[in-house]
Amino acid sequence: MKTLTAYQEVKQKITEDLVRGRYPMGQALPAEKDLAKELDVSIGTLRKAVDELVAEGIVVRRQGRGTYVAEHDAKRLLYYFFHVVRWDVDKKTYPRVETASFGMSQANKEESLKLGIKEGAPVWRIVTRLYLEDECVMIDHITLDKKRFKNLTRADFDKREGSIYQLYQMRYGQSVVKTNERLRAGLAGKQMSAWLKLKPDSPVLHIRRVALDIQDESIEWRVSTLNTTRHEYFNELVT
Template sequence: MKAITAYQEVKQKITRDIVNGRYFIGQALPAEKEFAKEFKVSIGTLRKAVDELVSEGIVIRRQGKGTFIAEHDEQRLLYYFFHVIKHDADHKNYPKVELVSFQSATANGEEAKKLQLKEGSPVWRIVNRLSLDGQCVIVDRLTLSKERFPTLTRSAFQNREGSIYQLYQAQYGQSVARTSERLRAGAASKQDAEWLNLKPGEPVIMIRRIALGIEDEPIEWRISTLNTECHEYFSELGA
């Protein structure tokens, strides 16, 4: 097994402290000198560890104030996790989300695999419609493990303050650090076609997304169906 470097070890320790609740959402990390002394490493080693956490969106630096545990505010969610815009548009709008159904179920084979559960494990299945400019453009089907979200209710989900990811983070300590997505062409089902103002069988884009936590644990499995008549999937990669 390849040995990890000093900064990687520090990064792992900070990550574990965040997961275990030592630091709360929006809380500042200790000053660099204090932190480096705790881990018995140089300031340079500490900074390298924190730099990686910043690049992964787990912590953020605020000029003149320090380094803080990242919060899922609306701006971060829009630009990091929502990738749908009008054709040839140069900006994004935050979608309006409507809850269609919230059901208790047992995980099928695909859900169990994606969420690293045993098939038949208890899950929540949620269906949302997302609208832009008054038009439904996406149908989201979410699956969550009941073990991870044991007290979630339809009322709590529907009447949450902020976004879905903010709910996960604020109420359950489940912070989505990144997502893994795969896109494929598909055909609109009868129900999705009705919601998306399409004819059954018309082409759609299927976005299959796993939302991953700070330690790459699967938090949410989501299949999104996108009407591409006036909107498109947008992604920007840095060099």
């Protein structure tokens, strides 16, 4: 078994505290000197551990105020998890989302693999239409493990304050900290063509995303269909 370095052990301890809820979303971590003393490590070791948590989007530094547990406000959604832009406009626009359908079903083979649940387990299936500047540009098919979201209703989903990820975090304690995505070209079916105002079998982009929590467990499986006539998928890698 690979031995953890000192800063990796510190990172692991902080992560465990976050999972247990010692530091709720939006709350500041203890001051560096206090946390370093508690964990019996140097300031340098602590900072290296926190640097990695910041890089992973789990905590955020606020100039002159300290380090806080990340929460899903509109800015975080837009710059960390939303990657659709007009190809002819160099800016990001906050999306508007409408629910097209909401219901319970049983997980198929793909959904069970992506969510780490048994095939046939109860799941929520949600279809949303995403608008940018009043134009429907993307359709999302979302699958959620019912065990994680036991009392979810369409009314809760429709009347949520903020983003879908904010709903997961604030109502159910399910915090998305990163996503794994795969992109592939495809053709729009009849329903997709109607919603996206495309001719039947027009080319589209399919984005297949697993949203993960701090322990790398799957929270959400989502398949998005993007109209690429005037919009494109955008991602910025920072090293």
